[in-house]
Amino acid sequence: MTLTRRRFLTGAAALGAAAFGAGACTSPTTANPGRITLWYNTNALSEKVLGEAVKRFAALKFTPAHVSGEFKQRLLAALSGQAYLPDITMLGDDIATYFADTDHFVDLNTLGAGNVRDQYLPWKWQAGASPDGFQLGFPIDVGPAALYYRHDLFAQAGFPSESDDVAGAVSTWDDYFTFGTQVQKKLPGRYMITDTKTVFTYSLAQEPKKYFDRSNHYLDDQSQVRRAWDRAVQAFRMGLTAGYAGSQSINGESIDRHAAWNSGKELSFVNASWITGELKQSAPATSGKWRICRAPGGAGNQGGSYLAITKYCPDPHGAFEIVKWLQSPENQPQNYLELGLFPPSPSTYTDPRLLEPEPFFGGQVTMDVFSKIARDVKPVYFSPWDITISDTYTDELTNVESAGKDPEQAWQDARSAVERLLRRQGVLS
Amino acid sequence: MTAILPAESAGTRRAPVRRTPAGHRKRWRYLPQYLAIAPFFVLFAIFGLYPVLYSFYLALQRWDGVGPMKFVGLQNFAYLLTDTTFWDSIGNTLIIFVMSTVPMTALALLVALGLNSSVRYKGALRVAYFLPNVTSIVAMSLVFGSIFSDEFGILNWVLRLVGIGDVDWLNDPWAIRGAISIMIIWRWTGYNAIIFLAGLQAMPTDVLEAARIDGAGPVQTFFRVTLPLLRPVLLFSVVMSAIGGLQIFSESQVLLGNRGGPGGAGMTMVLYFYNTAFADNDFGYGAAIAWGIFVVVVLFSILNWRLVARPERGQVQTKGAGR
Numbered sequence: 001m002t003l004t005r006r007r008f009l010t011g012a013a014a015l016g017a018a019a020f021g022a023g024a025c026t027s028p029t030t031a032n033p034g035r036i037t038l039w040y041n042t043n044a045l046s047e048k049v050l051g052e053a054v055k056r057f058a059a060l061k062f063t064p065a066h067v068s069g070e071f072k073q074r075l076l077a078a079l080s081g082q083a084y085l086p087d088i089t090m091l092g093d094d095i096a097t098y099f100a101d102t103d104h105f106v107d108l109n110t111l112g113a114g115n116v117r118d119q120y121l122p123w124k125w126q127a128g129a130s131p132d133g134f135q136l137g138f139p140i141d142v143g144p145a146a147l148y149y150r151h152d153l154f155a156q157a158g159f160p161s162e163s164d165d166v167a168g169a170v171s172t173w174d175d176y177f178t179f180g181t182q183v184q185k186k187l188p189g190r191y192m193i194t195d196t197k198t199v200f201t202y203s204l205a206q207e208p209k210k211y212f213d214r215s216n217h218y219l220d221d222q223s224q225v226r227r228a229w230d231r232a233v234q235a236f237r238m239g240l241t242a243g244y245a246g247s248q249s250i251n252g253e254s255i256d257r258h259a260a261w262n263s264g265k266e267l268s269f270v271n272a273s274w275i276t277g278e279l280k281q282s283a284p285a286t287s288g289k290w291r292i293c294r295a296p297g298g299a300g301n302q303g304g305s306y307l308a309i310t311k312y313c314p315d316p317h318g319a320f321e322i323v324k325w326l327q328s329p330e331n332q333p334q335n336y337l338e339l340g341l342f343p344p345s346p347s348t349y350t351d352p353r354l355l356e357p358e359p360f361f362g363g364q365v366t367m368d369v370f371s372k373i374a375r376d377v378k379p380v381y382f383s384p385w386d387i388t389i390s391d392t393y394t395d396e397l398t399n400v401e402s403a404g405k406d407p408e409q410a411w412q413d414a415r416s417a418v419e420r421l422l423r424r425q426g427v428l429s
Numbered sequence: 430m431t432a433i434l435p436a437e438s439a440g441t442r443r444a445p446v447r448r449t450p451a452g453h454r455k456r457w458r459y460l461p462q463y464l465a466i467a468p469f470f471v472l473f474a475i476f477g478l479y480p481v482l483y484s485f486y487l488a489l490q491r492w493d494g495v496g497p498m499k500f501v502g503l504q505n506f507a508y509l510l511t512d513t514t515f516w517d518s519i520g521n522t523l524i525i526f527v528m529s530t531v532p533m534t535a536l537a538l539l540v541a542l543g544l545n546s547s548v549r550y551k552g553a554l555r556v557a558y559f560l561p562n563v564t565s566i567v568a569m570s571l572v573f574g575s576i577f578s579d580e581f582g583i584l585n586w587v588l589r590l591v592g593i594g595d596v597d598w599l600n601d602p603w604a605i606r607g608a609i610s611i612m613i614i615w616r617w618t619g620y621n622a623i624i625f626l627a628g629l630q631a632m633p634t635d636v637l638e639a640a641r642i643d644g645a646g647p648v649q650t651f652f653r654v655t656l657p658l659l660r661p662v663l664l665f666s667v668v669m670s671a672i673g674g675l676q677i678f679s680e681s682q683v684l685l686g687n688r689g690g691p692g693g694a695g696m697t698m699v700l701y702f703y704n705t706a707f708a709d710n711d712f713g714y715g716a717a718i719a720w721g722i723f724v725v726v727v728l729f730s731i732l733n734w735r736l737v738a739r740p741e742r743g744q745v746q747t748k749g750a751g752r
Contacts, residue, residue: 080494097493100493424504426501
């Protein structure tokens with residue numbers, strides 16, 4: 001049969017119509033119909049564990065899909081377009097922003113999540129549930145915050161330098177500030193605190209309340225916020241902060257800060273466990289000189305992701321089996337070893353692989369410190385608006401720190417900006 | 430418009446045919462022509478018009494990107510009018526625009542004049558000047574990030590060396606705007622220089638020769654002959670820069686993050702829109718900001734058009750006077 005123009009055109013038209021018809025019939029709600037697709041972001045899950053899961057759940061046709069770049073934008077686009085949706089998806093520490101839209105997801109309680117609940121840190125488990133008890137997220141990792149410090153420089157200057165001694169000397173923020181003043185007298189031109197922003201963030205992370213209560217009522221009495229704010233301003237007034245806030249890229253990395261780690265200018269800082277990766281990568285020459293200890297003011301958590309199952313998943317029970325296995329206490333240590341994702345299961349804290357002495361921290365077993373902090377974190381309600389509100393406060397703190405704004409004016413501006421924002425969002429009337 | 434034109438002229442020419450009964454056949458007569466121009470209009474309707482109309486619809490809603498939308502009427506616009514961040518972002522955008530365009534145009538002109546005079550390796554130099562324009566903005570911002578870094582940046586190291594001292598590039602509001610402007614200047618000088626160069630080379634040599642014979646020095650020739658003749662090209666470059674200048678985004682975002690740095694000094698209009706819609710997931714208000722930007726751009730275009738139209742008249746007069 002020779003291909004004439006007429007034949008070609010009718011063929012093409014028929015093909016087009018067929019494609020159109022097929023598309024209209026089987027609208028592909030999930031990304032890969034017939035498979036269980038999991039969307040995950042860079043450094044969110046161990047590739048090794050995922051590889052094993054693909055073999056183990058071959059019958060369910062488990063398909064992990066690495067989504068690079070703007071993960072959340074892609075997920076929102078898929079959710080609102082109702083097409084090419086993942087069956088299992090990663091959610092960030094802003095999980096609360098999905099609490100109003102739980103009708104797109106499966107309540108993990110209905111899949112028997114209650115049976116494994118006890119294997120995870122209670123506060124982390126609770127943070128993955130909406131105020132009305134919808135279990136949206138399954139824990140991937142947590143971010144216990146510790147004090148990182150330069151053991152060698154502390155020792156040289158004659159200050160306490162062993163983990164327990166330093167922790168004892170800086171048990172409260174006030175102690176930490178006093179200690180910082182002494183250190184700066186002896187070691188001028190160096191800093192103990194990154195910026196006002198970190199003081200505010202980690203101080204607030206230690207509070208049992210943030211901006212909203214669990215029924216999404218705005219806490220008008222923001223004494224806990226004010227406490228964190230005052231601490232940040234005090235650290236700035238005492239000249240303890242380095243003010244690296246301004247040079248932070250969208251990924252939160254700061255070139256000045258990296259350089260300060262390398263040169264020993266930043267002597268100590270409070271940060272979540274996940275900073276270790278950045279620290280090791282940016283300041284390899286300081287290996288062996290760092291130690292960690294309990295952060296001043298108590299235990300706090302910053303960050304940590306979840307897995308969730310969308311309601312478009314045709315086999316939620318199968319998907320839940322995969323999620324459960326991926327994040328089982330047996331597999332979590334691999335996440336930590338490979339990517340520094342701190343495990344949410346207390347039973348892993350005695351895993352021999354995680355109790356190895358760490359050369360970067362001078363042979364310290366950092367798990368001993370992190371695990372105690374992780375266990376002590378107080379459950380706190382994280383509302384859908386928390387991140388934007390936090391940003392508003394830290395923006396104003398940065399104004400105080402680097403633009404010389406009057407702190408009281410900055411506080412008033414931050415509060416009224418937050419209230420205006422919440423009124424626009426319809427949260428406040 | 431172009432579609433109607435042949436139809437009308439053909440219709441008048443074929444006036445007698447109109448009396449034939451097949452009136453509807455005539456309507457289909459020009460179908461191929463309409464089909465031929467259809468792709469643009471179809472694509473524009475889908476990817477241009479629909480999003481525009483949808484964004485207006487969105488600006489009347491409150492929407493987090495997933496759940497149901499909630500109609501709030503003109504609330505978002507009312508909020509926009511009293512939103513100091515938005516007004517500041519307009520100011521920042523215009524300041525950065527002026528701070529970058531004025532030096533950039535002057536520099537580009539110098540470069541173009543240099544390239545136009547007989548230097549060696551002209552081709553290589555042209556490529557070198559154009560190179561920044563094709564460099565990825567993200568890569569370039571990373572490099573500039575380490576150049577402008579307050580304490581450990583190369584620029585401050587040089588400034589310290591020559592005794593000027595540190596500039597708080599990424600903390601001080603004016604230094605932030607300066608830093609962003611420097612990035613824009615670096616990126617666009619070569620591009621404009623190439624355009625100016627084209628203008629210079631298209632210049633009639635007899636005019637320049639006549640000026641030289643009349644005894645005009647190089648400076649006089651430049652200001653009295655070259656610059657007036659270059660005016661259309663200059664105007665083109667200024668208009669292009671204005672269009673780009675109102676869209677400043679990447680430089681600011683990669684250098685300072687989504688919130689525009691300390692004091693919000695690097696918060697441009699488009700960055701504020703991006704931050705609201707895609708970082709805070711406040712799509713309704715984001716759409717309202719986009720319409721705010723639209724209004725600013727329209728006003729700016731009118732202003733630009735006025736400025737462009739006036740010198741054009743002036744130029745005609747000088748031409749007439751010359752004759």
